[in-house]
Amino acid sequence: MTASVLSLDEIALQLHQAARTQNPIAQISTQQELSIDQAYEVQNLLLQHRYKEGEKLIGLKMGFTSEAKMQQMGVNDLIWGRLTDAMLIENAGIAQRSSYIHPRVEPEICFRISKDIPGELNEQEVIEYVDAVCTAIEVIDSRYQNFKFSLADVIADNCSSTGFVLGNWQAVPDSLNNLPMSLSINNEIVAAGNSNDIMNNPWRSLAAATRLATQYGQPITAGMIILAGAATNAEFLHQDQETSATVETLGSTGFRFN
Ligand code: OOG
Ligand code: MG
Numbered sequence: 317m318t319a320s321v322l323s324l325d326e327i328a329l330q331l332h333q334a335a336r337t338q339n340p341i342a343q344i345s346t347q348q349e350l351s352i353d354q355a356y357e358v359q360n361l362l363l364q365h366r367y368k369e370g371e372k373l374i375g376l377k378m379g380f381t382s383e384a385k386m387q388q389m390g391v392n393d394l395i396w397g398r399l400t401d402a403m404l405i406e407n408a409g410i411a412q413r414s415s416y417i418h419p420r421v422e423p424e425i426c427f428r429i430s431k432d433i434p435g436e437l438n439e440q441e442v443i444e445y446v447d448a449v450c451t452a453i454e455v456i457d458s459r460y461q462n463f464k465f466s467l468a469d470v471i472a473d474n475c476s477s478t479g480f481v482l483g484n485w486q487a488v489p490d491s492l493n494n495l496p497m498s499l500s501i502n503n504e505i506v507a508a509g510n511s512n513d514i515m516n517n518p519w520r521s522l523a524a525a526t527r528l529a530t531q532y533g534q535p536i537t538a539g540m541i542i543l544a545g546a547a548t549n550a551e552f553l554h555q556d557q558e559t560s561a562t563v564e565t566l567g568s569t570g571f572r573f574n
Pocket of ligand 2: 377378379422424454456543545546
């Protein structure tokens with residue numbers, strides 16, 4: 317028996333339903349070919365379902381911007397995904413573990429965009445377009461069984477985007493280099509890294525976001541937030557656990573699962 321080939325629309329709907337029902341699906345790329353461009357089109361279609369249900373696009377996230385993440389997930393290229401208002405967890409707040417499949421948390425730096433980005437910018441130019449930065453935790457939750465995917469699979473799945481929490485916004489420091497970063501679960505450090513682990517300079521991640529967003533026709537506008545990608549491995553977070561992340565000089569943020 318040959319498995320039937322799914323349309324991009326059908327893949328998007330499957331991924332959407334997997335997220336809504338917390339029932340993970342089989343990887344797509346092991347069953348049929350999916351190019352990177354097709355995967356971004358699936359991501360776009362998937363987001364249309366969310367917008368129809370009332371969610372608003374509020375930013376973008378970069379992924380696989382550190383060696384630690386690429387090695388942990390077995391992939392080797394940058395990816396980007398979309399963040400909606402429904403994904404935002406209140407700082408020091410509570411999230412429901414039951415609305416996720418197998419969530420992991422990772423420490424990040426977040427940028428706040430102050431004016432519309434005109435196109436691809438380099439790592440110096442982007443600084444002009446940011447009015448604040450903060451410590452963040454991203455909650456990733458793959459819609460694929462066992463959190464296993466190819467690059468195309470994860471792009472189609474909106475790069476595992478599911479939740480994030482932001483610390484207090486800080487003025488943009490002179491440099492984002494060499495800031496120690498850590499992730500704790502129940503007050504114990506479970507992963508530690510440095511802002512340099514993010515492409516040797518987190519501003520490079522934002523520059524890459526402007527390049528990829530331009531390439532795929534996704535505007536980056538004033539007020540949007542951009543997650544730079546995790547500096548360390550992601551760690552599973554379970555019910556009744558709390559987590560926090562710290563970036564030196566930027567402060568801490570965290571939340572708890574109930
Ligand atoms: C994909 C998302 C990667 C990051 O910060 O590198 C990512 C995943 O690992 O499931 O968000
Ligand atoms: Mg991330």
